[in-house]
Amino acid sequence: MDAPRLTTILDLVRWIGWAQRKAGEDWIRSREITMEQGFALGYLVQNPGAIQRDLAEITRTSPASVSSLLQGLERRGLVERRADSADVRSKRAYATPTGAELIAGFEAAMTAVDDTILAPLDQTERATLHALLTKVTAELPQPTR
Amino acid sequence: MDAPRLTTILDLVRWIGWAQRKAGEDWIRSREITMEQGFALGYLVQNPGAIQRDLAEITRTSPASVSSLLQGLERRGLVERRADSADVRSKRAYATPTGAELIAGFEAAMTAVDDTILAPLDQTERATLHALLTKVTAELPQPTR
DNA sequence: CTCTAATGGTTAGAGCTCTAACTGTCAAAG
DNA sequence: CTTTGACAGTTAGAGCTCTAACCATTAGAG
Structure with missing residues (x-):
């Protein structure tokens, strides 16, 4: 039918x-954050030192998108990025204490x-x-x- | 468990x-259009003369968003808007032949x-x-x- | 060792979404 | 008939997303 x-x-x-x-x-x-920022921050609390490419994958988004998202979070001191010592191309991201506290x-x-x-x-x-x-x-x- | x-x-x-x-x-x-434009165009083909508020409702979005979306479509000649003669506040939107053809x-x-x-x-x-x-x-x- | 391809990120430009503030119009109350 | 409030839509400003073009670094082939 x-x-x-x-x-x-x-x-x-x-x-x-x-x-x-x-x-x-x-x-x-x-x-004062967005859903996307919340997800990213939460993920970084659970997976400290995650690489941007991974974040792009699990959020089903693009590397470019992650780049600008993290820039925003970094600007506000909620996230920190440091180049991997073994592979400088990779940037490892960490939620700062402020960031972690905010997303708790x-x-x-x-x-x-x-x-x-x-x-x-x-x-x-x-x-x-x-x-x-x-x-x-x-x-x-x-x-x- | x-x-x-x-x-x-x-x-x-x-x-x-x-x-x-x-x-x-x-x-x-x-x-050369986006999903949102596709949905809107398709809806207007099915419901000619729909009012923007309705479009906002069925797309679960805001009037502001519909406004800019339709502006884009209008700029490209895919949609036309005319104020309702009975209530000038309302703008009735129509897919143009080009728009309808595009979305067929x-x-x-x-x-x-x-x-x-x-x-x-x-x-x-x-x-x-x-x-x-x-x-x-x-x-x-x-x-x- | 060198050349080339793959990889991780970034930037620029454009579209969508939202909120907040604002315009213009209609309607209902008095 | 005026005043007041609801209603349709718009604009501005900011964030997210995407694609395309581009850097720098690393890995692999020869």
């Missing part, structure tokens, strides 16, 4: 992604956001959803992390 | 949304993209996924269309 669907699966997917972003922004707004709780807040969004689903449904989405992403390019 | 999940549901959701965007960009790049096939291409992404799932699984996502979005703010 396949009646024309008013809201496709991909519409719903984009919508949910958008909602997560918006919810996250509400938490982060007080810190971000991870937790995002987890809370996720939980709020998924609240309508019970554990079984979440497992099903996770399985289905994994099946889809398995055939996609680019790893998530 | 709730072992720490390496890739959360929301991670997967964002990933899929990103993949859709990228795939769409591949199609659209030859037209976009909708179909996007549907094809969606189908490719969802290829790993059979009809039953898609139905389940759609149901689960709908359950989630039912509790979210902002309608999709």
Whole structure:
């Protein structure tokens, strides 16, 4: 039958992604940073000395983008970059104490956001959803992390 | 037992949304326009005379954003705007023949993209996924269309 | 050892998004 | 009929993203 669907699966997917972003922004707004900066900072706290290329990969973005993002964070003293002694091309990035302090709780807040969004689903449904989405992403390019 | 999940549901959701965007960009790049312009143009072909506020709503964006987006399209002669005769505040937007011609096939291409992404799932699984996502979005703010 | 290709980053330029402040128009109350 | 508030849209300023062009450094081939 396949009646024309008013809201496709991909519409719903984009919508949910958008909602997560918006919810996250509400938490982060007080810190005077952006979601992207929050993700980067959080990642650097978990992975001190990460190289820019890695950051570009896990955020599914470009090296150019990471470059300007980190420049902004560095300008504000939230991040530090030092060239790798073994390979000067690579720049290792670290969250400064200020940066780490600023982002403390971000991870937790995002987890809370996720939980709020998924609240309508019970554990079984979440497992099903996770399985289905994994099946889809398995055939996609680019790893998530 | 709730072992720490390496890739959360929301991670997967964002990933899929990103993949859709990228795939769409591949199609659209030859037209020298952006995804956003493509969506707007496509919407205006389907809904001639739409008002900017509506466009902002369905794209889950701001009036300011629509304003500049349409300015770009208008500058290139792909869109026309005329004030509503009954309410001069409102500006009704129309895709020009050139604009409509440019975007012809976009909708179909996007549907094809969606189908490719969802290829790993059979009809039953898609139905389940759609149901689960709908359950989630039912509790979210902002309608999709 | 040298030449070439790959690799990590950066810059420039353009588009999108947001917030905040502002214009002009319409509508409703008094 | 005026005043006040809601509403549609715009502009300015800043951040993010992308592509394309470009540096510097490193690795590999010969």
